Amino acid sequence: MPYSDPRLDRLNTPAVVVDLDIARRNIERFQAYADQHGLKVRPHIKTHKLPAIAEMQLAAGAVGITCQKVSEAEAMVAASPAIRDVLITYNILGSEKLDHLAALATRVSLAVVADSADVVDGLSARFAGEPAPLKVFVECNTGANRCGVSTPEAAAELAARIAAAPGLALGGLMTYPPARGEARVQAFMSEAKALIESKGIAVEAVTSGGSPSMMTAADAPVATEYRPGTYVYNDRSLVAFGTCSLEDCALTVVATVVSVPAENRAIIDAGSKALTSDLLGLSGYGLVLGREDIAIDQLSEEHGRLVSEGPIGLKVGDRLRIVPNHACVVTNLVDAVHVIGEGRSQPEAWPVVARGRIV
Amino acid sequence: MPYSDPRLDRLNTPAVVVDLDIARRNIERFQAYADQHGLKVRPHIKTHKLPAIAEMQLAAGAVGITCQKVSEAEAMVAASPAIRDVLITYNILGSEKLDHLAALATRVSLAVVADSADVVDGLSARFAGEPAPLKVFVECNTGANRCGVSTPEAAAELAARIAAAPGLALGGLMTYPPARGEARVQAFMSEAKALIESKGIAVEAVTSGGSPSMMTAADAPVATEYRPGTYVYNDRSLVAFGTCSLEDCALTVVATVVSVPAENRAIIDAGSKALTSDLLGLSGYGLVLGREDIAIDQLSEEHGRLVSEGPIGLKVGDRLRIVPNHACVVTNLVDAVHVIGEGRSQPEAWPVVARGRIV
Numbered sequence: 001m002p003y004s005d006p007r008l009d010r011l012n013t014p015a016v017v018v019d020l021d022i023a024r025r026n027i028e029r030f031q032a033y034a035d036q037h038g039l040k041v042r043p044h045i046k047t048h049k050l051p052a053i054a055e056m057q058l059a060a061g062a063v064g065i066t067c068q069k070v071s072e073a074e075a076m077v078a079a080s081p082a083i084r085d086v087l088i089t090y091n092i093l094g095s096e097k098l099d100h101l102a103a104l105a106t107r108v109s110l111a112v113v114a115d116s117a118d119v120v121d122g123l124s125a126r127f128a129g130e131p132a133p134l135k136v137f138v139e140c141n142t143g144a145n146r147c148g149v150s151t152p153e154a155a156a157e158l159a160a161r162i163a164a165a166p167g168l169a170l171g172g173l174m175t176y177p178p179a180r181g182e183a184r185v186q187a188f189m190s191e192a193k194a195l196i197e198s199k200g201i202a203v204e205a206v207t208s209g210g211s212p213s214m215m216t217a218a219d220a221p222v223a224t225e226y227r228p229g230t231y232v233y234n235d236r237s238l239v240a241f242g243t244c245s246l247e248d249c250a251l252t253v254v255a256t257v258v259s260v261p262a263e264n265r266a267i268i269d270a271g272s273k274a275l276t277s278d279l280l281g282l283s284g285y286g287l288v289l290g291r292e293d294i295a296i297d298q299l300s301e302e303h304g305r306l307v308s309e310g311p312i313g314l315k316v317g318d319r320l321r322i323v324p325n326h327a328c329v330v331t332n333l334v335d336a337v338h339v340i341g342e343g344r345s346q347p348e349a350w351p352v353v354a355r356g357r358i359v
Numbered sequence: 360m361p362y363s364d365p366r367l368d369r370l371n372t373p374a375v376v377v378d379l380d381i382a383r384r385n386i387e388r389f390q391a392y393a394d395q396h397g398l399k400v401r402p403h404i405k406t407h408k409l410p411a412i413a414e415m416q417l418a419a420g421a422v423g424i425t426c427q428k429v430s431e432a433e434a435m436v437a438a439s440p441a442i443r444d445v446l447i448t449y450n451i452l453g454s455e456k457l458d459h460l461a462a463l464a465t466r467v468s469l470a471v472v473a474d475s476a477d478v479v480d481g482l483s484a485r486f487a488g489e490p491a492p493l494k495v496f497v498e499c500n501t502g503a504n505r506c507g508v509s510t511p512e513a514a515a516e517l518a519a520r521i522a523a524a525p526g527l528a529l530g531g532l533m534t535y536p537p538a539r540g541e542a543r544v545q546a547f548m549s550e551a552k553a554l555i556e557s558k559g560i561a562v563e564a565v566t567s568g569g570s571p572s573m574m575t576a577a578d579a580p581v582a583t584e585y586r587p588g589t590y591v592y593n594d595r596s597l598v599a600f601g602t603c604s605l606e607d608c609a610l611t612v613v614a615t616v617v618s619v620p621a622e623n624r625a626i627i628d629a630g631s632k633a634l635t636s637d638l639l640g641l642s643g644y645g646l647v648l649g650r651e652d653i654a655i656d657q658l659s660e661e662h663g664r665l666v667s668e669g670p671i672g673l674k675v676g677d678r679l680r681i682v683p684n685h686a687c688v689v690t691n692l693v694d695a696v697h698v699i700g701e702g703r704s705q706p707e708a709w710p711v712v713a714r715g716r717i718v
Contacts, residue, residue, distance in 0.1 A: 012455045012718045046660060068661045090661065091617040093628075093676055096371045115618050118675035146662055147618040147626050258450040259474050259506040267506050269452075273691055273717050277636040301405060301687060302427045302449065302717065303505055316477035317452055328660060332632055332692070335715050356694050358632050358661065359371045 004290075005321070007340050011347055013256040013319065014270035016334050018048075018350075021341035022250035023232050024056060030214055030231050031060045037218035042066050042087060044209065044229030047328045049354035050337070051080035053232060058082050064109070066209070066227045070100045071357035077108055079353045085109040087207065089139070089174060089227070091119045091147065097359065098126040101134070111135035111171045115147050120161050120168065127167030135171035136162045137207065142188045143178035152188055156195035163201045170196075172205035172224075179212040179241065182219035189222045212241045235327040236287050237280040251327045251337075252289070255304065257318040266306045266314045270322065272299040273333060278326040286322040296322070332356060363649075364680070366699050370706055372615040372678065373629035375693050377407075377709075380700035381609035382591050383415060389573055389590050390419045396577035401425050401446060403568065403588030406687045408713035409696070410439035412591060417441050423468070425568070425586045429459045430716035436467055438712045444468040446566070448498070448533060448586070450478045450506065456718065457485040460493070470494035470530045474507050479520050479527070486526030494530035495521045496566065501547045502537035511547055515554035522560045529555075531564035531583075538571040538600065541578035548581045571600045594686040595646050596639040610686045610696075611648065614663065616677040625665045625673045629681065631658040632692060637685040645681040655681070691715060 008017060027043075034041045043057045044066040054065050054076060064085025067073040073086050086108050092101055104110055105127075114120045114136050127134045138155045141148030149155045155173060163170045173192055177185045185208050193203045208220060209227030211234075217226045230237075233251040234244045255270035275285050277299060285296040285304065294312065298305040304322075306312065314320075324330045331337065332355055338347035367376060386402075393400045402416045403425040413424050413435060423444025426432040432445050445467050451460055463469055464486075473479045473495050486493045497514045500507030508514045514532060522529045532551055536544045544567055552562045567579060568586030570593075576585045589596075592610040593603045614629035634644050636658060644655040644663065653671065657664040663681075665671065673679075683689045690696065691714055697706035 012453065014717055090628075091675075093615060093617055094371065115620060116675050119617075141620060145621075145624070146657075146659065146664060147620055150620060256452060258452055258478075261474060261500060261506055261509060262504075265504070269449075270717075272635075272637065272688060273715070276631075277638070277688075278631065279636070298505075300505065301691070305505060316450075316475050329631060329636075332660070333715060334717070356632070356692060358373055358629075358693070 007345070007347060008254050011254055011338060013254050014274040015254045016274070016330055016337045017252050017254055017347065018233065018337045018339045019250045019341045020339050022248060023053060026232050026234060026248055026250060027057055027060045030228060033215060034226060035061065039217060039223065040225040042207065042225050042227045043232065044227050045076055045354065047229040047232050047331060049331055049352045050350055051076060051083070051353055052350065055080055055082045057232070063225070069357055069359060070097050070104065071359045072354045074100060074104060075354040075357050077104065083108065087111045089113050089176070091115060093119060093122055098122065102126060102130055105130065105132070105134055111137060113137045113139040113174045114158065114162065115139040115149050117158065117161060120158065120165055124165035124167050130167055133167055133169040136168050137171040137174035138162065140173055140175045140188055140192060142175045142184045143181050144176050146176065148175060152192035152195055155192035156199065159196045159201060160199055170201060172203050172207065174207045177208055177210055177213065179210070180216070182213065182216055185220035186222050189220070193222060211238060212243055215243065230327055233327040236282060236323045236325045240282060246323065249323045251324070251330065253286070253322045253324055253330065255320050255322060257314050257316055257320065260312065260314055260316055263311050264308050266312050268304040268306060268320060269302065270304050271302045273301045274330070275299060275304060275322065275324050276326065276329040276333065278329050280325050282325050286324045289321040289323060366704070366706060367613050368678070370613055370697060372613050373633040374613045375633070375689055375696045376611050376613055376706065377592065377696045377698045378609045378700045379698050381607060382412060385591050385593060385607055385609060386416055386419045389587060392574060393585060394420065398576060398582065399584040401566065401584050401586045402591065403586050404435055404713065406588040406591050406690060408690055408711045409709055410435055410442070410712055411709065414439055414441045416591070422584070428716055428718060429456050429463065430718045431713045433459060433463060434713040434716050436463065442467065446470045448472050448535070450474060452478060452481055457481065461485060461489055464489065464491070464493055470496060472496045472498040472533045473517065473521065474498040476517065476520060479517065479524055483524035483526050489526055492526055492528040495527050496530040496533035497521065499532055499534045499547055499551060501534045501543045502540050503535050505535065507534060511551035511554055514551035515558065518555045518560060519558055529560060531562050531566065533566045536567055536569055536572065538569070539575070541572065541575055544579040545581050548579070552581060570597060571602055574602065589686055592686040595641060595682045595684045599641060605682065608682045610683070610689065612645070612681045612683055612689065614679050614681060616673050616675055616679065619671065619673055619675055622670050623667050625671050627663040627665060627679060628661065629663045630661045632660045633689070634658060634663060634681065634683050635685065635688040635692065637688050639684050641684050645683045648680040648682060
């Protein structure tokens with residue numbers, strides 16, 4: 001990947017740049033893997049929050065999209081008629097969100113998840129009078145220790161509750177697995193599926209996800225569907241994990257050196273408002289393309305501090321391209337990304353339609 | 360501070376709440392200190408990004424505002440006729456930003472900073488033909504090791520360059536000091552000021568800043584002006600530093616428990632898209648009001664994980680109020696904050712006018 005690109009020379013910095021050629025290659029790469037293994041793809045749009053990229057993913061073969069919040073799903077559906085099938089991988093609670101969910105269910109094929117009777121009962125109370133049942137997946141904890149029921153038995157119990165609940169239908173099982181967690185996914189989900197089926201309830205789908213382990217997703221053959229998010233852009237965390245190479249990183253932050261106050265220190269105009277403070281276990285706040293000897297060791301909101309062992313060799317006005325630690329959170333900071341590729345001679349600003357949708 | 364507040368019971372969560380009664384008290388507290396010590400106050404608006412709160416600060420006695428980027432200043436000036444005096448504490452580079460700066464200079468009293476000849480020369484080239492000179496402060500590194508010239512001699516040299524540059528006028532000296540850095544500010548700035556004055560150039564203002572040390576700002580009497588930002592809201596980092604108490608925290612994040620998957624673990628609907636990953640040296644991602652036994656030990660974008668030594672004692676649907684580690688970065692994530700106080704019976708949504716202005 002070039003650390004200097006004439007197409008970016010006139011961008012007002014800091015700017016978040018997305019190379020659509022690379023994004024398309026990333027989309028096609030995973031779709032081909034999934035097709036080969038009979039896995040459906042349902043990308044998580046949290047990474048790009050862009051209707052046009054969701055459309056690229058659907059055109060490549062994705063069966064629908066994944067969103068994390070109701071407002072995020074609403075923004076995507078409102079912006080693209082191609083989005084007809086949405087899974088919201090979140091426990092939805094509270095009358096305001098449930099009303100929005102019910103309205104959305106009249107527009108697209110919609111499913112959500114639940115990991116407790118409280119959530120199931122709330123969904124049922126709201127959807128009991130609706131014309132069509134809401135599909136609900138049981139969220140299972142296969143080791144990430146975030147949400148999810150903790151045993152196959154608990155999954156089966158909750159599945160039965162969903163199947164019996166007015167206004168709801170069992171969608172299947174869902175998990176967000178730990179990295180390299182295929183064996184645990186296979187064991188947990190197979191057992192839960194068998195327990196549910198032994199009650200005479202069908203388990204139509206088992207959905208797993210996560211970009212880090214996506215190229216070994218087929219090692220948990222119980223899964224029928226996979227929900228990668230970050231894979232479309234990739235980032236420094238996925239390079240470190242070995243999922244992709246630097247050349248596969250579609251999102252970069254273009255920054256300008258605004259100060260070189262010491263021989264081994266330079267300051268850029270991108271801080272935590274452009275790169276975020278997400279470390280994801282890494283050291284430093286991003287990778288300066290072409291200058292892996294430099295560490296971004298400190299961020300304040302509008303300043304990034306670059307340090308090097310020897311002379312840093314930068315001057316005021318120099319432009320740098322940075323691969324951030326975590327692409328998804330960068331997207332969420334900016335009103336627009338600047339897309340290049342697919343024949344564009346100049347970057348084109350695309351509004352980040354689903355940015356900041358947290359409810 | 361109440362961890363439960365009936366005014367917040369109907370907010371769709373997660374929601375960022377600002378208590379204007381507390382914010383006003385914080386504003387008045389520092390203004391009184393500054394007045395007592397003959398310090399001018401020029402608050403940094405990065406913390407709130409709200410014209411109405413800038414107006415509260417100006418009405419309390421502030422001489423103007425501080426912004427970090429040109430676009431941030433433009434948003435604030437466009438939104439409030441009360442904002443007539445703006446210092447942008449940033450090295451401004453590049454023709455697009457300089458054009459915006461020149462346009463802004465025709466509307467308000469404007470000043471910027473510089474820490475290199477490159478920046479000074481760029482400013483001079485753009486402002487040479489303008490009707491009025493642009494005020495430029497020399498940024499000095501008094502120990503924070505971010506931007507700034509590193510010696511009083513270098514400050515004096517750059518000040519002379521500014522004073523001689525077509526289109527520019529010397530504003531004075533500026534620093535963002537390290538915490539408890541009054542002695543270094545006093546020593547550096549006094550020496551730089553004397554060196555500049557020995558050349559027959561007046562140093563009209565010396566501006567320092569930073570909320571952590573604001574209540575000892577007068578221990579660097581060379582400073583004529585102070586630029587606190589976070590003080591208006593305060594946050595967990597300033598409580599930890601001893602600058603304020605929890606009762607002085609005006610900004611909180613209201614979240615709902617969406618899952619209690621284990622006896623000592625609960626998940627809330629606020630993750631890094633609401634609380635941010637900023638740690639500022641602290642452990643955990645915020646303080647749960649009324650439950651200091653709980654740690655927020657992990658964030659993903661839309662989930663916050665709460666853990667406790669003993670039983671966590673929370674149930675799905677419970678609402679919590681969280682004091683974030685760093686208030687400023689939270690403000691930057693949301694399109695609106697929900698203000699309470701000053702007699703409101705319900706929260707009122709205020710658009711965060713200058714959110715996301717990074718260029």
